[in-house]
Amino acid sequence: MEDLVEKAKNGDKDAFATLVTQMQDDLYRIAETRLGNCEDVYDAVQETIIVAFKSIKHLRETSFFKTWLIRILINKTTDIYRRKKNRKFVSFDEIKMSEKYDTEMFDSVENGIDFNFICNNLKYEDRLIIILYYMENFTDKEIGRILNIKENTVTTKRTRAKEKIKKIYETGGKNYG
Amino acid sequence: MDNDELDKLLYHNLQTQKKVSEETSKKLSKIIHESIYKDIHKRNYKQYSFFKIFTTISAALLLFTGIAYATTKVYKKIFNQPKEVSGFYSSNNTISKEEENKAISEDEARKKANEILKNFGHENERIKSAELINNPDNNKLIWQVKTDNEILIELNAIEQDYYYYIRFDSILNENIQQYRTTSENAEKTARNICKKYGYNLDEYTGLKITTNTQDFDDAYIWYLEFYKEYDGIKNPYQSISLAIIPEINELYYFETKNIKFEDTPVQVSEDDAKKIAIEAESKVNDNYKVKDIFTELAIVETNGNAYFRQNNYEQYYIQMHDNNYPIEKNISYQVDSLVRKAWLVTFEFDLDDNSSNNMIWDQYYTYYIDVETGEIIGGDSSYGMLSELK
Numbered sequence: 129m130e131d132l133v134e135k136a137k138n139g140d141k142d143a144f145a146t147l148v149t150q151m152q153d154d155l156y157r158i159a160e161t162r163l164g165n166c167e168d169v170y171d172a173v174q175e176t177i178i179v180a181f182k183s184i185k186h187l188r189e190t191s192f193f194k195t196w197l198i199r200i201l202i203n204k205t206t207d208i209y210r211r212k213k214n215r216k217f218v219s220f221d222e223i224k225m226s227e228k229y230d231t232e233m234f235d236s237v238e239n240g241i242d243f244n245f246i247c248n249n250l251k252y253e254d255r256l257i258i259i260l261y262y263m264e265n266f267t268d269k270e271i272g273r274i275l276n277i278k279e280n281t282v283t284t285k286r287t288r289a290k291e292k293i294k295k296i297y298e299t300g301g302k303n304y305g
Numbered sequence: 306m307d308n309d310e311l312d313k314l315l316y317h318n319l320q321t322q323k324k325v326s327e328e329t330s331k332k333l334s335k336i337i338h339e340s341i342y343k344d345i346h347k348r349n350y351k352q353y354s355f356f357k358i359f360t361t362i363s364a365a366l367l368l369f370t371g372i373a374y375a376t377t378k379v380y381k382k383i384f385n386q387p388k389e390v391s392g393f394y395s396s397n398n399t400i401s402k403e404e405e406n407k408a409i410s411e412d413e414a415r416k417k418a419n420e421i422l423k424n425f426g427h428e429n430e431r432i433k434s435a436e437l438i439n440n441p442d443n444n445k446l447i448w449q450v451k452t453d454n455e456i457l458i459e460l461n462a463i464e465q466d467y468y469y470y471i472r473f474d475s476i477l478n479e480n481i482q483q484y485r486t487t488s489e490n491a492e493k494t495a496r497n498i499c500k501k502y503g504y505n506l507d508e509y510t511g512l513k514i515t516t517n518t519q520d521f522d523d524a525y526i527w528y529l530e531f532y533k534e535y536d537g538i539k540n541p542y543q544s545i546s547l548a549i550i551p552e553i554n555e556l557y558y559f560e561t562k563n564i565k566f567e568d569t570p571v572q573v574s575e576d577d578a579k580k581i582a583i584e585a586e587s588k589v590n591d592n593y594k595v596k597d598i599f600t601e602l603a604i605v606e607t608n609g610n611a612y613f614r615q616n617n618y619e620q621y622y623i624q625m626h627d628n629n630y631p632i633e634k635n636i637s638y639q640v641d642s643l644v645r646k647a648w649l650v651t652f653e654f655d656l657d658d659n660s661s662n663n664m665i666w667d668q669y670y671t672y673y674i675d676v677e678t679g680e681i682i683g684g685d686s687s688y689g690m691l692s693e694l695k
Contacts, residue, residue: 141341148341152333153325166329170336177340203668241314243322251515262312263319276625276687280439294311295474296526 133190136181144181147193154264155201157243161259162205162252172208176201195266195274202256202274241297249296254289261286383645384680387609387638400439404446408462411435414448418458421471424502425559430456437462445642472558476550486551488514491527494551499531504545504561510534526550526557535568535646540604542566542644566604566644569677575600578648578674585611585672585681586652589618594655605647605673609638611684614670625686645682647673 129150135143148155152173159172180200187196243263246255253275260266260274268282275282306314325333409417414435422430430452438449446462460469486494491514499506509531516527532544542564548557573581579600586595614621617636624635651671673683 145337145341148337149334152330152337153323156325156329156333157323170332173333174336174340177337181341200668241311242318246319258315259319262315263323273625290308290311290315291474293315294306294308298306 129193130190133184133187133193137185137187137190139185141181144184148177148180148197151194151197154198157263158198158201158256158259159205160243161247161256162202162209164247168208172201172205175204175207179204195270198260198264199274241293245297246293250289250292254285254292257282257286258289258293382680383643383675383678384607384682385641387612387640390637390639400437400446405437408437408446409448411437411448414450414460414462417460417469418448418450421458421460421469422452422456425471425556427452427456430454467563468561470558470560473556476553476555476557485525486527488527491549491551492529494549494554495527495529495531495547498547498549498556498559499545502559506531506545508533509543509545511539525552535604536602538602538604538646540566540644542604542606564606564644569646569675571602571646571676573648573674573676573679575648577679578650578676581674581679581681582648582650582652582672585615586670589615595652596655597653599649599651599653601649602676603647603649603673604644605649605683607640607643607645607673608683608685609640610686611672611681612640613638614684614686615681640683643682645673646676647682648676649688650674651688 129147132143132147136147155173155176156169159169163169163172176197180197183200184193187193243259246258250258256275257271260271261268266274268286269279272279272282414437415432418432418435419428422428433451433453435448435450438447439445447459447468448462450458450460452458455474457472457474458469461467492512496506511530511532511534513530513532514527516525526548527550528546528548530544530546533540542562543566544560544562546558546560549555550557579598583598613636620636649671651669654668654670669686669688671685671688672681673685674680675682
């Protein structure tokens with residue numbers, strides 16, 4: 129991957145396209161944790177790609193590429209969310225209350241603890257941490273880098289989010305929604 | 306289900322669902338192709354050039370040297386020089402001797418925990434452990450106490466702050482059938498519970514209600530935060546929060562915070578706050594274009610974040626973003642903890658601008674400008690992205 133990043137830094141469109149294509153599912157899912165509408169998710173991915181291609185020449189370390197790209201994506205999802213809601217700042221809980229997840233249907237998992245369960249039952253920051261950890265395989269340290277929060281904070285938030293998932297699931301979350 | 310089982314489940318289920326559908330995949334491929342190989346027009350937005358703003362205000366500021374902000378009145382400074390600390394907050398729950406000496410003793414913590422348990426009707430509960438930990442949410446020390454029957458208590462380890470949190474995990478083992486209620490009934494239940502445990506909510510004029518589900522109609526756990534307000538501004542440091550399960554009319558958790566706060570008058574105007582932040586940002590901004598500037602009043606806790614970024618810009622971002630940066634070389638800046646009313650001035654930088662000669666990492670940075678003294682009393686690089694008031 130680092131060879132491709134070097135090439136992309138030098139303006140190689142094909143190299144950049146390959147990099148982004150390898151990550152397209154990740155970008156889609158991460159944007160989905162904030163934006164419940166699939167058209168908004170596509171917009172976020174598109175804006176991220178445009179900005180990233182223009183800026184990649186400034187990327188200092190090729191090994192940073194994935195976390196750097198995801199950070200841009202998270203910023204873009206915030207922009208779109210705000211534009212959509214026509215307000216400057218919103219709380220996580222307002223997002224939780226107002227978004228309806230109408231993105232593509234998943235194959236249901238037998239036990240019910242899936243992407244929709246996470247999105248419906250956790251506030252945004254917690255669900256983002258869970259998705260980045262369990263779906264995207266980032267470490268707590270890497271998640272801290274992406275979100276600009278301390279690694280220790282990530283670990284604690286992830287642990288508490290898991291406790292919440294466990295408790296909600298065990299007491300009736302199986303039949304949520 | 307134990308933690309390991311849940312871990313395996315989360316990994317398995319979320320990994321299984323990572324792959325998008327064929328239809329979505331095709332659409333994404335098209336988007337990738339169009340974004341890279343075709344011209345996409347930039348969106349229109351207003352831009353602030355730092356150079357232009359800085360030269361406009363610098364003439365005014367020259368008249369007021371040595372004063373906290375652009376006015377003829379001088380206010381006492383409240384923000385002391387932050388202290389650089391190495392490695393303190395970097396590793397897992399490392400607590401220095403100096404910090405440990407400031408904390409109340411374990412015996413004192415156990416005594417307070419027992420008082421809390423008694424207040425909530427659990428005077429016979431046995432404490433099985435007590436641990437001094439670094440609260441990662443605010444880097445303050447707390448005592449974490451656990452009992453035999455799954456009650457968790459966290460309480461402030463430093464005397465001047467008043468905070469505790471108690472959670473009854475075993476409550477969720479009750480046979481809850483997803484009983485539904487309304488937000489009005491949930492509020493009524495919460496108020497009755499607070500009254501039962503001796504908490505007067507008269508001074509808590511603000512209320513935020515959320516639930517465990519997207520839709521109130523489906524919720525069975527309700528989260529209520531009663532907070533004090535000052536001229537309509539929420540004080541998150543003076544609040545009572547509780548989670549209730551209306552079906553069984555029981556408490557899941559209860560938290561109270563009462564951190565000392567002096568409600569100072571707003572002496573610094575919004576425009577002046579912006580100017581102060583612009584001046585500070587122009588000293589470190591290396592040719593980033595600013596897309597927009599947002600301001601709002603808030604009640605915040607002082608921190609050393611902006612000081613760190615102003616005085617050690619490279620270190621600030623390198624240790625944040627370099628995955629290979631040695632943990633032991635991480636530094637942070639400690640300040641005397643104060644809760645103050647402040648202008649939050651958030652810069653949104655232009656990620657689309659390719660004239661910048663720096664790697665674009667952060668789209669936002671927020672300065673806290675004290676409304677009385679005009680000092681920069683803290684900052685946050687996540688606020689704009691995550692939009693959470695701390």
